[in-house]
Amino acid sequence: MRYLLPSLILVALLAMLMLRGYVHSEILADHRVRPPAATDQVPDRILDGGPVIDARAATPAKSLDIPDRRLVLTFDDGPDPEWTPKVLDKLKEYDAHGVFFVTGTMASRYPALVKRMVDEGHEVGLHTFNHPDLSYQSSSRIDWELSQNQLALAGAAGIRTSLFRPPYSSFADAMDNKSWPVARYLGSLGYITVLDTIDSEDWKRPGAAAIVERATPKGDRGSIVLMHDSGGDRSQTVAALDRYLPQMRAKGFTFTNLTEALGAPSAHTRVTGPELWKGTAWVGAVTLSDNLTDALVVGLSVIGVLVLVRFGLMLVLSFAHARKVRRRDFRWGEEITEPVTVLVPAYNERECITNTVRSLMDSDHPIEIVVIDDGSTDGTADIVDALRLPNVRVVRQENQGKPAALNNGIAHARHDIVVMMDGDTVFERSTVRELVQPFGDPRVGAVAGNAKVGNRDRLIGSWQHIEYVMGFNLDRRMYDVLRCMPTIPGAVGAFRRRALERVGGMSEDTLAEDTDITMAMHRDGWHVVYAERARAWTEAPESVRQLWSQRYRWSYGTMQAIWKHRRALVERGPSGRFGRVGLPLVSLFMVLAPLLAPLIDVFLLYGLVFGPTQKTIVAWFGVLLVQAVCAAYAFRLDRERMRHLISLPLQQILYRQLMYVVLLQSWITALTGGRLRWQKLRRTGVVEAPGAVPAPRGRDADAHAGVGSGAGSRTGADADRRPVA
Missing domain, CATH: 3.90.550.10 (Spore Coat Polysaccharide Biosynthesis Protein SpsA; Chain A)
Incomplete structure (x- = not known):
C-alpha cells in the first residue's frame, strides 16, 4: 500500500502527458496528399455541379449551388488562439456570418473559441481530427476521425454538426475516382460535403490586396469562399477581411451561413446525456493535460x-x-x-x-x-x-x-x-x-x-x-x-x-x-x-x-x-x-x-x-x-x-x-x-x-x-x- 499513492500519481501524470501528446503531436497525422486521379467514375452532375454535395439520401447524390449575391465565408484548420479571435472580431464588426471547419485537435485545445463561434451565430463543420487525406484512409480511420471531431464539438459547444469539409479538397470539378467514394461514404453517415467555389489562396500569403482580389466572385454569382484562420501567420487574412467585407456588402452581397444560403435547417444539433458528458469530460481532460504540461515545462x-x-x-x-x-x-x-x-x-x-x-x-x-x-x-x-x-x-x-x-x-x-x-x-x-x-x-x-x-x-x-x-x-x-x-x-x-x-x-x-x-x-x-x-x-x-x-x-x-x-x-x-x-x-x-x-x-x-x-x-x-x-x-x-x-x-x-x-x-x-x-x-x-x-x-x-x-x-x-x- 505504501507504493500505491505515489504509483497512482505517476500513472496519472503519464496519462496526462500521453493525452497531451495525442492531441498536440503529429505522430498520428498522415500528411500524404494523393495526386489527381481519373474521373470516369464520378457522375457528371457532380463534376459540373455546385460546391455542396449531398449524398445522404438513398436517391442519387446531388450537388447544390449558392444563390446569387450570397457569399459563404469558410475558414479552415482552426480554431487558433491568436488568429481566430481576430477573424471573429472582424465578422462581428461587419455583422457577417461564416462557417468554421475545425479540426478535432484544435477544438479540443481551444473549446472556448468554438463556443464563441456558435454563440455569435456562425456555423461549425468538421475538418477531421488530425487533417489526413481521407482518400488514403480506411473506413475505420475515417469513422475515428469524425467521431473524435464530434466529441470535441460536443465538449466545446454542446453540439454536433452535419457539415464536413475533407482536408486538401478543392472545387467540385476536382472530384476524382479516389475522393468520390469518400464523399459517398460520408453521405451514408449523414454528412454534407462542403467544397468551395473560390480559393482566396490566403495560405500563400500573397498580401491583403491579392487575397481580396482572388476572393471576389465574378458578377453576382453566389460562392463559397475558402480562407484560413489557423495553420500559420494569418495577419494578411485578417487585414483582407477588413477590406473585403465592406466592399462586397457595398456590391449588394450578403454574408451568411451555409444552411441559411441553401434555405435548409441548421446543421447544428444539440447533444445531451452521455454524449454531452463524454464530450465535456474529453475537453476537460485535454485542458487539464495542457495546463499540467505547461506547469511541467515551467518545472523543467x-x-x-x-x-x-x-x-x-x-x-x-x-x-x-x-x-x-x-x-x-x-x-x-x-x-x-x-x-x-x-x-x-x-x-x-x-x-x-x-x-x-x-x-x-x-x-x-x-x-x-x-x-x-x-x-x-x-x-x-x-x-x-x-x-x-x-x-x-x-x-x-x-x-x-x-x-x-x-x-x-x-x-x-x-x-x-x-x-x-x-x-x-x-x-x-x-x-x-x-x-x-x-x-x-x-x-x-x-x-x-x-x-x-x-x-x-x-x-x-x-x-x-x-x-x-x-x-x-x-x-x-x-x-x-x-x-x-x-x-x-x-x-x-x-x-x-x-x-x-x-x-x-x-x-x-x-x-x-x-x-x-x-x-x-x-x-x-x-x-x-x-x-x-x-x-x-x-x-x-x-x-x-x-x-x-x-x-x-x-x-x-x-x-x-x-x-x-x-x-x-x-x-x-x-x-x-x-x-x-x-x-x-x-x-x-x-x-x-x-x-x-x-x-x-x-x-x-x-x-x-x-x-x-x-x-x-x-x-x-x-x-x-x-x-x-x-x-x-x-x-x-x-x-x-x-x-x-x-x-x-x-x-x-x-x-x-x-x-x-x-x-x-x-x-x-x-x-x-x-x-x-x-x-x-x-x-x-x-x-x-x-x-x-x-x-x-x-x-x-x-x-x-x-x-x-x-x-x-x-x-x-x-x-x-x-x-x-
Whole structure:
C-alpha cells in the first residue's frame, strides 16, 4: 500500500502527458496528399455541379449551388488562439456570418473559441481530427476521425454538426475516382460535403490586396469562399477581411451561413446525456493535460536552472575548497593531539561490530571507544566484551533509539571532542586524526567526514558510490565554503562536547538526527566544516527495497528538520544567516530539485514518442554531459577510479526515478500527517578499511568472539528503533 499513492500519481501524470501528446503531436497525422486521379467514375452532375454535395439520401447524390449575391465565408484548420479571435472580431464588426471547419485537435485545445463561434451565430463543420487525406484512409480511420471531431464539438459547444469539409479538397470539378467514394461514404453517415467555389489562396500569403482580389466572385454569382484562420501567420487574412467585407456588402452581397444560403435547417444539433458528458469530460481532460504540461515545462525550466546553478556552484566552490585545504601552509590552528572519545551506537550489529571496533583500534590518534548497545538481541555487546580490547567500554541500555544511545554515550565520554560513527562503519588508520584537526579553530563546533561506499562492486552499490562522491562529498565542499553544511553524516562526524551541550544534545524530534543536530549547531553560531581526508567506509543497501527504506527515512527526516528549524528564516545573527542561506539551499537542492529532476527523463520519453526527437535527445545528453563533468571532477578530488562512472547514464535513468518516488512518498507522508517508523536494513559485514587485515568470518568469527551465530545487521543510522513522530 505504501507504493500505491505515489504509483497512482505517476500513472496519472503519464496519462496526462500521453493525452497531451495525442492531441498536440503529429505522430498520428498522415500528411500524404494523393495526386489527381481519373474521373470516369464520378457522375457528371457532380463534376459540373455546385460546391455542396449531398449524398445522404438513398436517391442519387446531388450537388447544390449558392444563390446569387450570397457569399459563404469558410475558414479552415482552426480554431487558433491568436488568429481566430481576430477573424471573429472582424465578422462581428461587419455583422457577417461564416462557417468554421475545425479540426478535432484544435477544438479540443481551444473549446472556448468554438463556443464563441456558435454563440455569435456562425456555423461549425468538421475538418477531421488530425487533417489526413481521407482518400488514403480506411473506413475505420475515417469513422475515428469524425467521431473524435464530434466529441470535441460536443465538449466545446454542446453540439454536433452535419457539415464536413475533407482536408486538401478543392472545387467540385476536382472530384476524382479516389475522393468520390469518400464523399459517398460520408453521405451514408449523414454528412454534407462542403467544397468551395473560390480559393482566396490566403495560405500563400500573397498580401491583403491579392487575397481580396482572388476572393471576389465574378458578377453576382453566389460562392463559397475558402480562407484560413489557423495553420500559420494569418495577419494578411485578417487585414483582407477588413477590406473585403465592406466592399462586397457595398456590391449588394450578403454574408451568411451555409444552411441559411441553401434555405435548409441548421446543421447544428444539440447533444445531451452521455454524449454531452463524454464530450465535456474529453475537453476537460485535454485542458487539464495542457495546463499540467505547461506547469511541467515551467518545472523543467526551473530544474534546468537549478541543475546548472548547483553544478556551477559545486565546481567553482569545490575548486576553491580544494585549493584552500591543500595549500602547504594551511592549518586549522594548533594541532589536536589530545585523546578523543569515539561513540559507536549499536543495535544488532553482530556481523559488523568486530570490523568496526578493530578498525578503531588501529587508529593513529589516541582514543577511547564507547560502544552503546541499544538493547541488541543478537549478542552485539557480548561480542565486544569478548574482544577484551583496551580503551573499549560497553554501555548497555534498553532499546530507546539512536539519539538516546548517542546521548548516553556523550554522558559517558571522558574527553572534550566526541567522534560519532555507525556500528557498521570502519575507519581508516588516519580517519580520527584527520577528523579532529579542524577543532584547532575554536569557532568549529562540528566536523563532517568523508563517507565512502565499501560495497561498490554491485550495480546498486556503484550507483550509490557515484552519489556519495558527487552528490554528498562534492556538495559538502560547496556547503563548507558557504558555511551552511546541512548534515554531519552519521557514519563519520565529530563534535565539540561543549557545542553539543549548548544545543541540548542529540534530538529525537526528527528521523534525521544528524541533519537536525547540524542545523542546531549552525543556529547556535558554530562553524561546521568538512574534512575530506577523514574517510569512513560503510555498507550501502544492496537491494532496491532496502535502499527505498533508507532514503525514505532520510528524505522524510530532512523535511522534518527543515520544518523544525524554519524560524531561522526570520531570526537574526548566526541563526538568521543559516536560515536565509542554508535552509533555502537545502530545500532547493535536497527537497525540490530531486522532486523535479525526473522531468528530464519524462520529457525524454515524451520527445522520443511525440517529438521533436532530435532536440530532445540532444538536450538530455547535454544534461548528462554536465553531470558527467561534475562527477569526473568529484572523483578526481576524491582520488577515485573513473571506471565506476560507466554506470552513470543508467543511474540517471533508473536511480533518479527511485529517488523521485521516495521523495514523493515523503511529501505525501508529511502532508497527510503520517508517521514513519525506523526500518531495519540487513547488512553482511563485508566492508573493511582498505589495507586492513580481514577479520575472521563464520565459525572462526564466532570462536573469536566467544558467542553463537546471529542475524544480519544494519547501519547505525538505520536501526530498527522505536517509532518517532
